[in-house]
Amino acid sequence: AIIEGFVTEDRARFPNGPPKKFSYGTAGFRERANLLECVLFRASVIAGLRSRAARGSIGIVITASHNPVEDNGVKFVDTRGEMLIPEWESVASEIANATNSDLKEVIMSTVNKYSLNDINYNPVIQIARDTRPSSDGLLALLKDGLQLLGVRYTDHGLLTTPQLHFIVKSHNSQCSYGQPTPLGYYQKLSKAFRSLMSQVVSDSKPVMKLDAANGVGAGRVIELLEHIGDIMNIEVYNDGTNGELNYMCGADFVKASQVAPNGVPIVPGGCYVSFDGDADRIVFWYCSKDGGKFVLLDGDRIASLMAMFIKDHLLTLSLKLNMSVIQTAYANGSSTTYIQETLDIPVTFTETGVKYLQRKAQEFDIGIFFEANGHGTVLYSDTAVERIKAFVHNEKLSDDVRSSGKALLDLIDLTNQTTGDSISDMLIVQVILSHKKWSFDDWANLYTDLPNEQIKVKVKDRQVIKTADEERKCVKPDGLQDLIDKLVNTVSKGRSFVRPSGTEDIVRVYAEAETKEEAHSLGIAVAQSVF
Ligand code: 16G
Numbered sequence: 001a002i003i004e005g006f007v008t009e010d011r012a013r014f015p016n017g018p019p020k021k022f023s024y025g026t027a028g029f030r031e032r033a034n035l036l037e038c039v040l041f042r043a044s045v046i047a048g049l050r051s052r053a054a055r056g057s058i059g060i061v062i063t064a065s066h067n068p069v070e071d072n073g074v075k076f077v078d079t080r081g082e083m084l085i086p087e088w089e090s091v092a093s094e095i096a097n098a099t100n101s102d103l104k105e106v107i108m109s110t111v112n113k114y115s116l117n118d119i120n121y122n123p124v125i126q127i128a129r130d131t132r133p134s135s136d137g138l139l140a141l142l143k144d145g146l147q148l149l150g151v152r153y154t155d156h157g158l159l160t161t162p163q164l165h166f167i168v169k170s171h172n173s174q175c176s177y178g179q180p181t182p183l184g185y186y187q188k189l190s191k192a193f194r195s196l197m198s199q200v201v202s203d204s205k206p207v208m209k210l211d212a213a214n215g216v217g218a219g220r221v222i223e224l225l226e227h228i229g230d231i232m233n234i235e236v237y238n239d240g241t242n243g244e245l246n247y248m249c250g251a252d253f254v255k256a257s258q259v260a261p262n263g264v265p266i267v268p269g270g271c272y273v274s275f276d277g278d279a280d281r282i283v284f285w286y287c288s289k290d291g292g293k294f295v296l297l298d299g300d301r302i303a304s305l306m307a308m309f310i311k312d313h314l315l316t317l318s319l320k321l322n323m324s325v326i327q328t329a330y331a332n333g334s335s336t337t338y339i340q341e342t343l344d345i346p347v348t349f350t351e352t353g354v355k356y357l358q359r360k361a362q363e364f365d366i367g368i369f370f371e372a373n374g375h376g377t378v379l380y381s382d383t384a385v386e387r388i389k390a391f392v393h394n395e396k397l398s399d400d401v402r403s404s405g406k407a408l409l410d411l412i413d414l415t416n417q418t419t420g421d422s423i424s425d426m427l428i429v430q431v432i433l434s435h436k437k438w439s440f441d442d443w444a445n446l447y448t449d450l451p452n453e454q455i456k457v458k459v460k461d462r463q464v465i466k467t468a469d470e471e472r473k474c475v476k477p478d479g480l481q482d483l484i485d486k487l488v489n490t491v492s493k494g495r496s497f498v499r500p501s502g503t504e505d506i507v508r509v510y511a512e513a514e515t516k517e518e519a520h521s522l523g524i525a526v527a528q529s530v531f
């Protein structure tokens, strides 16, 4: 009867049904905001069903991340604080796409398939949204749906995507991960950060200048500063008061165009950081003191820095835990070489998309996963945490070794283990640089990036391109890979691959080589062979 009422209301509000065919992909449902109204209303029933099936709280975040301000989107956070499980991606798509007359049947078939009528669980949905002007209206539709269904919810207001992931995990872990509120998030991170920074002797406070992409991260960092402002200075720019969301600023813009964003005063040698619109991606950058050259420190750099620091600590503790850095084909070849050869840590490759990296990272005691675009974090298995804890409690340790062990435990608490998190990643990087007494220059000197080129190619049907070996080899159309191999062999340290984009109707070409000119010519040549 409740479903009946919901379906009737859906038909009254959206007599034409969904305005287009949606597909729940890596980014959730993402569209022009005005096309999403029906989807947001139906998101209530998707979340309610998934919550019951998983017997836990589900999160919904209204955001379109680094997309332009006219877009919006909706993403579900699964019970352990991770991305929605693949099986339910299709359920979500089916419900979002059902015609008015099919909706009831589609919902009921899900109810029956998972025997949801037999489950006596009254879910609570955790909700957050970003700063887009369309987010309020979409939120209202979602709430209407939840109320009609009698599903309880907590609206946390404006939060970063990773904060909502944290809250869902905390809620479902009976608070053992943290308190399931924004305050609980700030408290957990700031406690760990203060403890780690207290081990550093320094006569000045670290300063970072933040480009917040005119997004939701700006206000959240200001809230965070109430907890750590006495030990770290974060100057917030692109806070949304003047500029437009993600326009000429933010992590995606800076990574793609390799120039400084608008809206941030540049001081050579200063430390800069850019978030994306929902603060789950982060890149660092600076302009060198001599000559003002722009230097980007991307996801590969962050992964390398974190891997180095964690490995150092494990060596001090003489703890053998199996560790891997997870990368995609987009990782700069120099970072892979540095991690494998200098740090002696195995690198594992996966397809593009956070869910693939995350899943792979779970296979290790310590899995450090980062996409070059700046999305990533570190996952520590329960075994790893228990072993480190047991070790620290050993009575016969020297002070140095014990404090190294404690630092590692604090580092784990400072890490948002649910998903890549700009705020958490920023604090971790600061801790490492402070512990090493390193500047951004020192960090950049770990290795030298190979010059690279990314080209978008418009083709009639991008799905004719099929890849294998974690997207590093092209298996269809026939002969294309041979051609790429030949071209790659004409330049030194050459590497190139092509793949159909998952988010745009294009084929992406990546090329890298020892010199900028070679990377460029290789990229162009490969792009031409794709036509
Ligand atoms: C999505 C993915 C991101 C990936 C990008 C690739 C998530 C949350 N986001 O934004 O990880 O790098 O797609 O886009 O999984 P592409 O397929 O167009 O290259």
Ligand code: ZN
Binding pocket: 065, 066, 276, 277, 278, 279, 280, 281
């Ligand atoms: Zn994002």
